[in-house]
Amino acid sequence: DTAVSQTPKYLVTQMGNDKSIKCEQNLGHDTMYWYKQDSKKFLKIMFSYNNKELIINETVPNRFSPKSPDKAHLNLHINSLELGDSAVYFCASSQPTGEAAFFGQGTRLTVV
């Protein structure tokens, strides 16, 4: 029973395309996140979403937009993909305070 699942695991696409990555958690957590891991393994928070409160990392381009149809889902939509968007994107969830975040297996996005 996967706690945090994201699809697809691999995504190869051309520059300029629009793509989405889906994330679902079955832990009953109130907060979900998207992280970007670059080629040097550095993890950067992109968004956190808690009870319709969206906290955006100001360095994230507005081509990236999170969409949450319900508390268990937080999808990531990316418009006009660029080469620099190539990375591994991780979805995670947690309770708002104190508790650890649980991570999905990641989506490796390659823009060609």
Add this chain to the structure above:
Amino acid sequence: AQSVTQLGSHVSVSEGALVLLRCNYSSSVPPYLFWYVQYPNQGLQLLLKYTTGATLVKGINGFEAEFKKSETSFHLTKPSAHMSDAAEYFCAVKGSSGSARQLTFGSGTQLTVLP
């Protein structure tokens, strides 16, 4: 604002030797602290966490970490390294309010275990 510094992007130890991975943090609110491990091509797995209470916390796979407020440190240790411990390790901090509720990661330490 909160931040995490992991000293040493690469650490090598011999099998059976002590593992010490260093982590220092800064936080404007009382921190929650975590260590995660990432094996190749996998997601992040929680090793251990400090929220409140006992400052020495034990995690999975024989790892432990000690929260030292005076030193703003949360170093990860394991008495005897095993080949299967080779992975990337991330220290993370989380605050209790506002944007500090987000989990902020250090830059990671790649642990190599030599036979």
